[in-house]
Structures are given as structure tokens and as C-alpha cells.
Amino acid sequence: MDIDFTSLGFETNFSALDWCIVIGYLIAIVSIGVYIRKYIASATDFMVAGRSLKTFLAIATMIGTELGLVTVMYSSQKGFTGGFAAFHIAFAAAIVTLFVGISGFIVVPLRRLKVMTIPEFYEVRFGRDIRILGGTILALSGILNMGMFLKAGSLFVTGVTGMTSEFHLKIVMTVLLCMVLLYTTLGGMVSVAILDYIQFVVLSFSLLFASVMSIRYLGWANIVDTVTREMGQSGFNPFDEKGFGWSYVLWMFFMGLVSCAVWQTAVIRACSAKSTSIVKRIYMLSSVGFLIRFLIPYFFGICALVFIANNQTLRGIFLSADGKANSDLSLTAMPFYMSQILPAGFIGIISAGMLAAFMSTHDSYLLCWSSVLTQDVVAPWFKKDLSSKARLLLTRIFIVAIGIFILVWGLWYPLEQDLWDYMAISGAIYSIGGFALLAFGLYWKRASRAGAYLALLTGFLALLGLSKVQQLCSPLLDPIKKHFEIEGDIPSAIIGLVVLATAIVLMIVGSLLLPDKRERATLMKLRSNLDGLD
Amino acid sequence: MDWIKIWTFFFFLSLALFACLSIVVTIGGFFNIRSLFKDLSAARQKAEHMPAGDIQKKS
Numbered sequence A: 001m002d003i004d005f006t007s008l009g010f011e012t013n014f015s016a017l018d019w020c021i022v023i024g025y026l027i028a029i030v031s032i033g034v035y036i037r038k039y040i041a042s043a044t045d046f047m048v049a050g051r052s053l054k055t056f057l058a059i060a061t062m063i064g065t066e067l068g069l070v071t072v073m074y075s076s077q078k079g080f081t082g083g084f085a086a087f088h089i090a091f092a093a094a095i096v097t098l099f100v101g102i103s104g105f106i107v108v109p110l111r112r113l114k115v116m117t118i119p120e121f122y123e124v125r126f127g128r129d130i131r132i133l134g135g136t137i138l139a140l141s142g143i144l145n146m147g148m149f150l151k152a153g154s155l156f157v158t159g160v161t162g163m164t165s166e167f168h169l170k171i172v173m174t175v176l177l178c179m180v181l182l183y184t185t186l187g188g189m190v191s192v193a194i195l196d197y198i199q200f201v202v203l204s205f206s207l208l209f210a211s212v213m214s215i216r217y218l219g220w221a222n223i224v225d226t227v228t229r230e231m232g233q234s235g236f237n238p239f240d241e242k243g244f245g246w247s248y249v250l251w252m253f254f255m256g257l258v259s260c261a262v263w264q265t266a267v268i269r270a271c272s273a274k275s276t277s278i279v280k281r282i283y284m285l286s287s288v289g290f291l292i293r294f295l296i297p298y299f300f301g302i303c304a305l306v307f308i309a310n311n312q313t314l315r316g317i318f319l320s321a322d323g324k325a326n327s328d329l330s331l332t333a334m335p336f337y338m339s340q341i342l343p344a345g346f347i348g349i350i351s352a353g354m355l356a357a358f359m360s361t362h363d364s365y366l367l368c369w370s371s372v373l374t375q376d377v378v379a380p381w382f383k384k385d386l387s388s389k390a391r392l393l394l395t396r397i398f399i400v401a402i403g404i405f406i407l408v409w410g411l412w413y414p415l416e417q418d419l420w421d422y423m424a425i426s427g428a429i430y431s432i433g434g435f436a437l438l439a440f441g442l443y444w445k446r447a448s449r450a451g452a453y454l455a456l457l458t459g460f461l462a463l464l465g466l467s468k469v470q471q472l473c474s475p476l477l478d479p480i481k482k483h484f485e486i487e488g489d490i491p492s493a494i495i496g497l498v499v500l501a502t503a504i505v506l507m508i509v510g511s512l513l514l515p516d517k518r519e520r521a522t523l524m525k526l527r528s529n530l531d532g533l534d
Numbered sequence B: 001m002d003w004i005k006i007w008t009f010f011f012f013l014s015l016a017l018f019a020c021l022s023i024v025v026t027i028g029g030f031f032n033i034r035s036l037f038k039d040l041s042a043a044r045q046k047a048e049h050m051p052a053g054d055i056q057k058k059s
Helices: A016-039 A043-051 A055-066 A069-103 A107-112 A118-126 A128-161 A166-218 A220-235 A246-262 A264-272 A276-309 A312-318 A327-341 A346-381 A388-412 A419-443 A449-465 A467-472 A474-483 A492-513 A520-531 B003-048 B052-058
Strands: none
Touching (some): A016 A166, A055 A166, A055 A264, A069 A220, A069 A246, A069 A276, A069 A327, A069 A346, A069 B003, A107 A264, A107 A419, A118 A346, A118 A419, A128 A166, A128 A264, A128 A388, A166 A220, A166 A276, A166 A327, A166 A346, A166 B003, A220 A276, A220 B003, A246 A419, A246 A492, A264 A276, A264 A346, A276 A312, A312 A327, A327 A346, A346 A388, A419 A449, A449 A467, A449 A492
């Protein structure tokens, strides 16, 4: 897959000046993160910034986390392969986030309960064993989900800088990870929030600038014409079955809800907010951020397609004879395009912003999964409450352990599948069961532990969305494919929707057939009223 | 349905909204950071003047 674009006459614009900008920027933000250490006095300060984040800082940190380099990479790949029709994913994410902001669905009751993690809610609502099981599934799913982050980051660095030596690349990524580990273990959520703010500022303005530059360089009419020529109606209409189709659109609405209200890294922002009214405001305003975090990368992917499709040499490399994108190379298309059109100096700023976003996502995810492991998997085993100091130490140990795991997994494990499939499936293991437990646990009095167990374990069926797993389970799936006349793999969106429906049905049936002896919903409401704000 | 017109309008509207949000959050966030540090410093000073047992309870 390694192609030397320089020998083909495509030299990167990334210069020595850009390296200086990137290195200087990264050193500066790590120094700030380490300096902030002096403000950390307790586990609450470390994990949720003392629950004192106000609206604008909370929005910046939420967008800073969610607008990661990995999101930019897999979204630009979607734009490259799906054209303008991919915009529906951004639209769905914005609509759903706005709905959560207006209604307070899931996030407001969670904040009212003053929980730090979602499994902590599981314990309040369903019992300690559900917390441990839910915490284990959440951490497993989350850590696997971030397992490919370094891989995506390294592809970005390769594409932008024109770096060809794999050894140098591994060194760069290892150094980056060490920097993240340093400031996350020392500063916790306070440093994460401040650095996310800085990264939000750098990234949002540089992305806007790069969008304007792309339109000026390629021309809007040329972009639209090329997508029409290459993809036809399916490049614009998301419901066209040659492209995404109805099931995919529906699945994306659910994924939008998951990423803002069920995924722990987003929910932890709600838990860190000062009050429930701020939680609502954060979500309403963040809906624009959730929109943009997909929309601009899709646009860059589309621009990369236009740039490549209009050049015969590049077309031969990136696109097959029928105009379909080569999946191995489509991930690198966007960084390659950036390296060709952005001027020296600015490419350094945007790369620094992207790498900072890469670090920002890492720090938040590391903090999030280590907190879940400490609070929800290890701490519940102790009869006496673990001290704040012990929890802090344990969280830091987990941060380093997860860091080592993702370094080994991401850099040395060969990814033999589509990045988006990997991300969606690994995330769905948790999010399908998690959604059922949160929605029914918060809004249905009769939801029981039996229903919760069934819904959580059903999430594992989402693994069927992987094409390799489908091949392994072919004796089981072939009759279904034959019955519905499906050629090739069953689409992952259909698998996801079916598993989601199954989890919801099992949650209801399990709760009705095996109700709890003790009414836990009343206990939860009492706690909510005692601790509630507003 | 003219999807080209819809996505063109949607894209430019989103860019404009995000530009406004970026400016507002950049300015507002700066003041939030100042206030966060003030809160955390005050909490830290309070903790330093508290007996050890109380601090543990509070955490």
C-alpha cells in the first residue's frame, strides 16, 4: 500500500516551518497540561473537574473531544466514498443532539443523579452486579474502539508529511502517546478541559479556513459536477439504495443519539457540568459542533475525490476502473489532498490542530475508560469504600495500561477491515445494551435486572456486523440471506437495527417476566430528588 | 427533490453557524477558564484548612 507520491511528481507542501509549528505547539500544550496539575485536590477534581465546568468551556471541551483526528479520518473516508449523500449523517447527529438538548433525554436525569459514569447509574437502578458487567462491557468496547486511533493518526501523519519510513512513523506516534499519557495522568479532567479549549480554538478556525480554501481552489460548481459524474444520484440522495439507503439513514439517527447521549465520553461532559440547565444548553449549542465534526471532514473527503478524479495518475492509484474508491487508499486520500493544496505554514497549523485533536481524543478516552475501570469494575469489589487517593492512583495506572495496550494494538496489529466498520461494531457492543438500560432504566419503572442482563448481553450480537464474523457464522446466516435475497454480506446497518430491536424487546420481556423484588426505581428517584439541582 | 440545492444550502448554513459558534465559544470559554481556576483555587484553599477526615468525606 506504500506509495511514494514524490516520485510521481506530487510533493507535499509540508515544510521545515510546518514541523517547527507542530513541535512547538505540541510542547506548549503538554507544558500547560502539566502545569495545571497544581489545581487537582481530589478524585472529583481529577475526573469531572470538580463538576464546575460552565457552558462555553463545556461546549469547547465536548467538541474538542468529539472532533478528533479519528473522526476526521473516517468521516473524510465516508465523504470520499459516499459523496454529498454522506451529509445526512451529520444532519442526523445535529438533529438528535438538539433533541437531547431541548428534552434533556437521558443526560439530565443522569446529571441529577450526580453519577460520574454510566455504570454507576446501572448500580443505582439495577444493582452492583449489573454495574460490574456493564462497566466491563463498556470499557472493553471503548478500549477496543480506540484501538485503531493510533493507526488512523499514523495514516494522517504519513499522508500530510509524505513520510515513507514506517519506523519513523511508529516513533512519532509513540512520542505523541507518551505526551498524552504525561499530561492526562497528572492533570486529569481540568487539564483535559483547558487543552480541549485550546484545541477547539485552533481546530475550528483552521477547519473553517481550509474549507474556504478548498472551495476557492476547486470551485463549488466543479465539486458538484465531479460528484454527479462519478456517483450519479447516489452521490446526493441518501435514500438511494445504490448508496446508503433507508436502513443506513435510520441506523445513523440511532448512532447520532448514541454518540451524544449514551457514549460515555460525551456523557461525562454532562456529568461535569455545573447544573442541569447548563447540561441542556451545552447539548443545544453542541448540536452545531456535532454537525460540523462530520460535515467538514465529509467535505474534505469529497474535495479529495474531486482532486483525485480529475487527475489521471491519481485516479489510477486511488480509484478502480469503474470509479469505485479503493478501500485501502481511501483513508489516506484526505491527508494527501491537504498536503497538495494547503500552503506551507498553514498546513503546519492545521496539522498541529489535527494532532492536538488526536491527543485531545486520546486524553479524554483514556481518562474515561480508566475512570470506568476504577469506579465500576474494581471499586465495587471492595466492601469498604476505596479512598480518593487509591482511586486516583488506580485511575492513573489504568491510563498507562490502556495507553500501552493501544500502542501495541494500534501500531503493530494489522487492520484488515474498513475502519468505519471496526469503529461502529466495537462501539455497538456497548451502545445497544447501554441505550436500552439508560432509556428504560430512567423512564420505565418496571425495568428490572433480568431485562438489563438480557439487553446488555444482546449487544454482543452486533459483532455479526463484521464481515469476518458473518463468514464464520455462514451456516447460521445463509438461510436468512437466501430468504431475503441478500447477495454478499448482510449490511451492518441492518444487523445493528435488528440487534437494537432485539435488545429492546428482551429488556421489556425480561422485565415483565422477571420483575425485581425491590422497587429500585423509587430509590433512584429519591436519590435524584435529594441530590438534584435546579 | 433537488438534493444538490438542499446540501448546498445546508453546507453553507452550517459553516456560517459554526463560524458564529466558534467566536462565541472562544470568547466565552476564556472567561469560563478564569472562573474555573478561581473556583478550584478556592476549593483547594478550603481543603487545606479542613481536617483530613473531612477532606476524605468530601472527595
